[in-house]
Amino acid sequence: MDFYDLHAHVEDLKSVEEIVEIAKRIGYSGIGLTVKYANIGELRRLKEKINELKSGIDIATCVEIDASGVKELRRKVSKARKLSEVIVVSGGDYKINRAACEDSRVDILAHPEYKRSDSGIDHIVVRAAHENNVAIEINFHEILETYRKIRAHVLSHMRRNVMLAEEYNAPIIITSGARSKWELRGPRELSSVGQVLGMSLENSMKSVSDVPRLIVETNRRKLKVLPHG
Amino acid sequence: MADIPKTLPPTLRGKKRYIVFEIISEKKLEFSEILNAFWHSILNFMGEMGTSRTNIWFVKDMWEEKNQRGLIRCNHKQVEYVRVALALIDRIGDVQVIPFTLGVSGTMKAAKRKFFGERTLEDFEVPPEES
Numbered sequence: 001m002d003f004y005d006l007h008a009h010v011e012d013l014k015s016v017e018e019i020v021e022i023a024k025r026i027g028y029s030g031i032g033l034t035v036k037y038a039n040i041g042e043l044r045r046l047k048e049k050i051n052e053l054k055s056g057i058d059i060a061t062c063v064e065i066d067a068s069g070v071k072e073l074r075r076k077v078s079k080a081r082k083l084s085e086v087i088v089v090s091g092g093d094y095k096i097n098r099a100a101c102e103d104s105r106v107d108i109l110a111h112p113e114y115k116r117s118d119s120g121i122d123h124i125v126v127r128a129a130h131e132n133n134v135a136i137e138i139n140f141h142e143i144l145e146t147y148r149k150i151r152a153h154v155l156s157h158m159r160r161n162v163m164l165a166e167e168y169n170a171p172i173i174i175t176s177g178a179r180s181k182w183e184l185r186g187p188r189e190l191s192s193v194g195q196v197l198g199m200s201l202e203n204s205m206k207s208v209s210d211v212p213r214l215i216v217e218t219n220r221r222k223l224k225v226l227p228h229g
Numbered sequence: 230m231a232d233i234p235k236t237l238p239p240t241l242r243g244k245k246r247y248i249v250f251e252i253i254s255e256k257k258l259e260f261s262e263i264l265n266a267f268w269h270s271i272l273n274f275m276g277e278m279g280t281s282r283t284n285i286w287f288v289k290d291m292w293e294e295k296n297q298r299g300l301i302r303c304n305h306k307q308v309e310y311v312r313v314a315l316a317l318i319d320r321i322g323d324v325q326v327i328p329f330t331l332g333v334s335g336t337m338k339a340a341k342r343k344f345f346g347e348r349t350l351e352d353f354e355v356p357p358e359e360s
Contacts, residue, residue: 143317182319184327186330192313196310
């Protein structure tokens with residue numbers, strides 16, 4: 001089985017090698033290196049670096065988009081779509097969550113429950129996610145960085161999101177959301193998180209392997225046909 | 230009469246699984262440090278009641294300091310919870326760590342053979358020649 005983690009931040013280009021090395025050691029066959037939209041200029045240098053690197057695993061580039069409004073989100077998505085293989089929208093605001101799920105150019109809606117007192121998505125959003133094939137993300141970093149009361153809330157929101165997504169057949173993706181190489185976790189551990197949140201063994205394994213792999217493969221195919229300029 | 234209860238027959242004993250894990254860190258760690266960090270993590274994550282269900286046991290003799298590799302015994306239905314509790318350890322003392330599981334076995338013998346490179350006499354048996 002090919003395992004992918006599509007949400008590992010690179011804050012510094014020097015750390016790329018270390019991240020890739022550890023990802024390979026803990027059993028990934030592909031990793032998505034994520035840059036923030038604000039640093040989109042670094043994407044070209046990152047791609048050069050990836051080409052130089054002979055790592056032996058599949059490396060994809062992802063852009064994480066932060067937006068304060070729906071119009072801003074659409075503008076940013078259309079700009080980033082031609083440049084990177086995976087588009088991740090940083091959720092948290094209900095309007096952004098909904099707009100991201102209604103946009104078929106978006107691949108992943110990251111942490112919809114981020115800094116919220118509810119789960120951030122409802123049946124309407126999830127149905128739209130199913131129609132537009134936007135994967136709802138379960139972010140391990142959210143669990144790792146919180147503790148006690150807040151962690152309990154985050155887990156219950158995630159459980160609700162999983163329940164909704166399974167009800168409407170929306171894809172679920174489990175990622176580490178790592179900010180540094182020390183926050184990466186193995187694919188089997190992430191799959192366990194899915195199972196603890198109420199997914200079946202089969203679905204939780206799919207959400208660390210098939211779902212991310214298909215996202216990367218489809219987008220690569222689409223980007224190839226896209227005319228330049 | 231002995232003053233301890235008799236060992237239960239195999240059908241009445243709880244079913245076990247053995248989780249083999251490895252720790253990636255910049256500094257080599259000792260068994261006691263990992264034990265404390267793990268207990269802290271699992272009690273925070275599952276609470277006392279949940280932890281009691283896992284029937285957790287750290288096998289001290291199986292800790293390999295050279296490879297940073299160890300063995301945890303737990304109930305067969307709680308393997309995924311234990312795995313998450315293990316993954317939730319992010320630092321031990323001042324050292325940042327990545328714990329990850331190599332695999333799960335049903336017996337200690339199989340775990341030793343698969344992940345600790347232990348050989349038994351069976352491994353050296355010559356297969357019967359085909360005629």
